[in-house]
Amino acid sequence: MGKRDAVVVLSSDDGGDEGEGEGEGALSSSRSRSKPAAKPHLARSEPRRAKKPRVSGSRSRSSSSRQSSIVDEFQFLEEDFNEVFTGAKVTTGFGRSTAKESWVDKYKPCTFEELAVHKKKVEEVKSWFEERLIISKDNLGDHVLVITGPAGVGKSATIYVVASHLGATLCEWNTPTPTVWKEYVHNSNTGQYVSKLDEFEAFVERTRKYGLISQSSAGESKSSAILLIDDLPMTHGNVARRRLQNCLQLLVQSTHIPTAILITDYGQVDSADREARFLEELHLSLESAGARKIAFNPITSNAIKRILSKICRQEKRNVASEQIDLIAKASGGDIRHAITSLQFFCLKVDWPSFSSSSPTTVYDLHFGRDETISLFHALGKFLHNKRESVSPSGKDPHPMQEKFMRLPFKMDAPEKVLSQAHGQARPIADFLHENVLDFLDEEAVDDASAVLSYLGDADVLLHSFHGAVARNYEAEGVVQSAAASIAVRGVLFGNSHPLPPRWHSIRKPKLWQSEKFSLHNKDEMLRQRFMVYNGVSSIDTSVIATEYMPACKWLQHRLQAHEVMMLSTEIEAGISLDDREVKTSDDEIEEW
Amino acid sequence: MLWVDKYRPKALDQVIVHEDVAQNLKKLVSEQDCPHLLFYGPSGSGKKTLIMALLRQMFGSSSEKVKVENKTWKINAGTRNIDIELTTLSSTHHVEMNPSDAGFQDRYVVQEIIKEMAKNRPIDTKGKKGFKVLVLNEVDKLSREAQHSLRRTMEKYSASCRLILCCNSSSKVTEAIRSRCLNIRINAPREDQIVKVLEFIAKKENLQLPAGFAVRVAEKSNRSLRRAILSFETCRVQQYPFTINQAISPMDWEEYVSEIVSDIMKEQSPKRLFQVRGKLYELLINCIPPEILLKRLLHDLLRKLDAELKHEVCHWAAYYEHRMRLGQKAIFHLEAFIAKFMSIYKAFLIATFG
Incomplete structure (x- = not known):
């Protein structure tokens, strides 16, 4: 695939928010007019082709005529869109020019004051780059900064602002826009497919070896350039992940340009999700390779409120402070989301010709993020099992036996809590199983038995679809949520003598590690099972585990080579067991 | 070999x-x-x-x-x-x-x-x-x-x-x-057949085998010829010449199980259950099949139990064994069985001794 240079896109008008500019390539022509002036001066190697929504980065240069027609088409579409979009706006007496843009772009921070990010973090980033750019270039070993944080906390915006402050050129890698395969084939005349990961690898390889050539050819001073890697290529499967990891590690070890890598974490580190675990692993490996890591936290609702009310002032909107409060809270620290909500909200209020005072009475936002809670928070709720102290008065339509009576919950329905925590049945069951015994009364063995039995029921349900012939996903979904519900409600019901609240840590299930080790040991045994029976026949692993291994331990001095091997795995298992113990104690995560 | x-x-x-x-x-x-x-x-x-x-x-x-x-x-x-x-x-x-x-x-x-x-x-x-x-x-x-x-x-x-x-x-x-x-x-060999095999091996290896000892090895083997021969060889390493009353050490995991059993009998509480879980994990890591584990557990428990409890405990063991086969994570069901046992046994102790 030619056209690798499309990959080093140096963009001037890309938003401070990653991923957001992706779909709007065609807008750029109309947008650049109203750009804020204080921009980092940027070189462009290409007119942002890689970002066009329907045109992949591999498009050949020769087809520029066709391309421009597509751009035209897009502009038409955009006009249409704006007409629809601004239909309401016109009535409010605002010009089209302001409506052209989403506020997220319009109020992109340009100075440090405008950043909503915590000052300390900004300072940290700034001083890091200052050290690299101004003071000395090659004395410092590390040239890579890893910034992590949830979406919309201003990771990219901070980099942009810092770069403009330092007067540095910002070169950027953006993941090329994905295309539908058929479109891709249609657009590309020749060549075979190059995966995004390949492109990224090639890019990193080039930057490591030659620096940023395209930028120096644009006549910029070489002294101050920052490389920004926004959004790593999507990887799937272990092989691809290892490649990405190696490639990034190489970059960390050998690059001489100050580089910022932005990693969006999705806040699910505590789950069993493999993607999240991989990201965590990636941080660690980058850090061990010598990269500096700065973690951004969600933006505080006060900071969001400040920004929002400033926007309101500038837009001359009259939005009640309660509303801003509500939007800020609903955003969950995602400033981009908060601004978009605000814009939408302003639209909505003005749509019917109400007086602007009316929204103060409306506290219910019909949009915004769903409230989420972390998995640990949810687990804490289930395990602590807080109940009201008195049962509700009034006649119960379904009288129950004394022993089945429980006081009402001090929380929402367990299923609701589960859905807020995005709880998957399997990890929920594992976590509950690991931790529930700590939360039971010292004397209540009956409770323990009931709880564990319910967890067993959940396990049976979870297994029931495993390897079924025709996978019926819908049915599986039902089974999954039923299992989660049984696990949670079983724990809540079974724990009939809840302990008074006290501090408790929630552990990660030991089960996962123990399963890993037992699988490993099993593999070892499978390899050895042909060695008994004089190598003429094979043997059951359970027989090896229960009969051969213990005997071999006694007979070790008489063993021949292959049996010594068997023994060594036994010893190894013992060691790893100790390791495991150490690890889990490190892994203990505090609940609150 | x-x-x-x-x-x-x-x-x-x-x-x-x-x-x-x-x-x-x-x-x-x-x-x-x-x-x-x-x-x-x-x-x-x-x-x-x-x-x-x-x-x-x-x-x-x-x-x-x-x-x-x-x-x-x-x-x-x-x-x-x-x-x-x-x-x-x-x-x-x-x-x-x-x-x-x-x-x-x-x-x-x-x-x-x-x-x-x-x-x-x-x-x-x-x-x-x-x-x-x-x-x-x-x-x-x-x-x-x-x-x-x-x-x-x-x-x-x-x-x-x-x-x-x-x-x-x-x-x-x-x-x-x-x-x-x-x-x-293929039936399990009778004990006298096992003794015959052991004597055959002893002859080939030129060992002095006291008659009573072979019988004891055969008794301990649970009518499994492989077990008998393995433990026979183990005994040979531990002590030779053989004596009739020589100790025949059980498999290490079996010892571990009986340790678990005595833990269970001593104290019935969630805390103890948690300790037992740790031991179960260790056995599972070493690939002891959970079915065999449960069977052994029951075997050891029954030996220490009062006759009137045996029936109920067996019932629950069968119940949880079945669930274990239906389910995925054996530890859930093993532990559920132990918890059930603890609950039954505790109720029994309270009823008997007040």
């Missing part, structure tokens, strides 16, 4: 324990019409030994020249292709494998791999044994679907292929398969 392997009879004539079965098998093969065979019986009774000896009887010593192969099979299952990795042991005349290694994909193994193997009829110049033998281990662990497709395979390729199936419990093999095979039950 361990004594278990060293003194394994190689030919049907050398068999000590199941002599009658061996002679029958010999007759069966000499008439050159070998049906499909299903060997079943408890572990350590000599099924595998008989199968190997039978193969030798059929094909001569060439059946002992085996090679281990780890092959990846590509299987086209309608819409997608599946790769299954499976280790096989094969000689020119037979192939041996454990289809249950493929997990829930076992039915593909049975459908495709066996089919493919059975199709390739060995070319024999004498036109004598125009079939290959396929030895399948752990048939009782096959899923129901896999057993069904096994049945079809048996019918279709019976001209070119003989199956020898081997399993512990014939009750987990479908009726259809059982009726298509000659079922051969």
Whole structure:
């Protein structure tokens, strides 16, 4: 695939928010007019082709005529869109020019004051780059900064602002826009497919070896350039992940340009999700390779409120402070989301010709993020099992036996809590199983038995679809949520003598590690099972585990080579067991 | 080499324990019409030994020249292709494998791999044994679907292929398969038979074996010949010359289980349960199958229990064993059983002693 240079896109008008500019390539022509002036001066190697929504980065240069027609088409579409979009706006007496843009772009921070990010973090980033750019270039070993944080906390915006402050050129890698395969084939005349990961690898390889050539050819001073890697290529499967990891590690070890890598974490580190675990692993490996890591936290609702009310002032909107409060809270620290909500909200209020005072009475936002809670928070709720102290008065339509009576919950329905925590049945069951015994009364063995039995029921349900012939996903979904519900409600019901609240840590299930080790040991045994029976026949692993291994331990001095091997795995298992113990104690995560 | 392997009879004539079965098998093969065979019986009774000896009887010593192969099979299952990795042991005349290694994909193994193997009829110049033998281990662990497709395979390729199936419990093999095979039950050897074997080994090794000692080893072995020989060899390492009252150490995991049991009997509380869980994990990590673990646990518990509780405890053990097979994570059910036991036992203690 030619056209690798499309990959080093140096963009001037890309938003401070990653991923957001992706779909709007065609807008750029109309947008650049109203750009804020204080921009980092940027070189462009290409007119942002890689970002066009329907045109992949591999498009050949020769087809520029066709391309421009597509751009035209897009502009038409955009006009249409704006007409629809601004239909309401016109009535409010605002010009089209302001409506052209989403506020997220319009109020992109340009100075440090405008950043909503915590000052300390900004300072940290700034001083890091200052050290690299101004003071000395090659004395410092590390040239890579890893910034992590949830979406919309201003990771990219901070980099942009810092770069403009330092007067540095910002070169950027953006993941090329994905295309539908058929479109891709249609657009590309020749060549075979190059995966995004390949492109990224090639890019990193080039930057490591030659620096940023395209930028120096644009006549910029070489002294101050920052490389920004926004959004790593999507990887799937272990092989691809290892490649990405190696490639990034190489970059960390050998690059001489100050580089910022932005990693969006999705806040699910505590789950069993493999993607999240991989990201965590990636941080660690980058850090061990010598990269500096700065973690951004969600933006505080006060900071969001400040920004929002400033926007309101500038837009001359009259939005009640309660509303801003509500939007800020609903955003969950995602400033981009908060601004978009605000814009939408302003639209909505003005749509019917109400007086602007009316929204103060409306506290219910019909949009915004769903409230989420972390998995640990949810687990804490289930395990602590807080109940009201008195049962509700009034006649119960379904009288129950004394022993089945429980006081009402001090929380929402367990299923609701589960859905807020995005709880998957399997990890929920594992976590509950690991931790529930700590939360039971010292004397209540009956409770323990009931709880564990319910967890067993959940396990049976979870297994029931495993390897079924025709996978019926819908049915599986039902089974999954039923299992989660049984696990949670079983724990809540079974724990009939809840302990008074006290501090408790929630552990990660030991089960996962123990399963890993037992699988490993099993593999070892499978390899050895042909060695008994004089190598003429094979043997059951359970027989090896229960009969051969213990005997071999006694007979070790008489063993021949292959049996010594068997023994060594036994010893190894013992060691790893100790390791495991150490690890889990490190892994203990505090609940609150 | 361990004594278990060293003194394994190689030919049907050398068999000590199941002599009658061996002679029958010999007759069966000499008439050159070998049906499909299903060997079943408890572990350590000599099924595998008989199968190997039978193969030798059929094909001569060439059946002992085996090679281990780890092959990846590509299987086209309608819409997608599946790769299954499976280790096989094969000689020119037979192939041996454990289809249950493929997990829930076992039915593909049975459908495709066996089919493919059975199709390739060995070319024999004498036109004598125009079939290959396929030895399948752990048939009782096959899923129901896999057993069904096994049945079809048996019918279709019976001209070119003989199956020898081997399993512990014939009750987990479908009726259809059982009726298509000659079922051969291999009983667990009686204790006097085990003693005979031990004496035979002692003679070969030039050991002085006091009569009472062999009997004790046989008693401890739970009527498993393999166990008896292994622990006999262990004792030889620990102390020789033998004395009649020499200690016969149990397997280390069994000791661990009895430790767990005494823990359970001492205290019944969630805290204790948590400690027990840690020990269970350790056993599971060392690949002790959870079913065997539960069985052993029950065995040890019953020995310490009052008669009136035994029935109830057995009931719950069976209940949780069943759940364990239905479920995925054995630890959930093992622990549930222990918790149940604790709850029953505690109630009993309170009722009895106040």
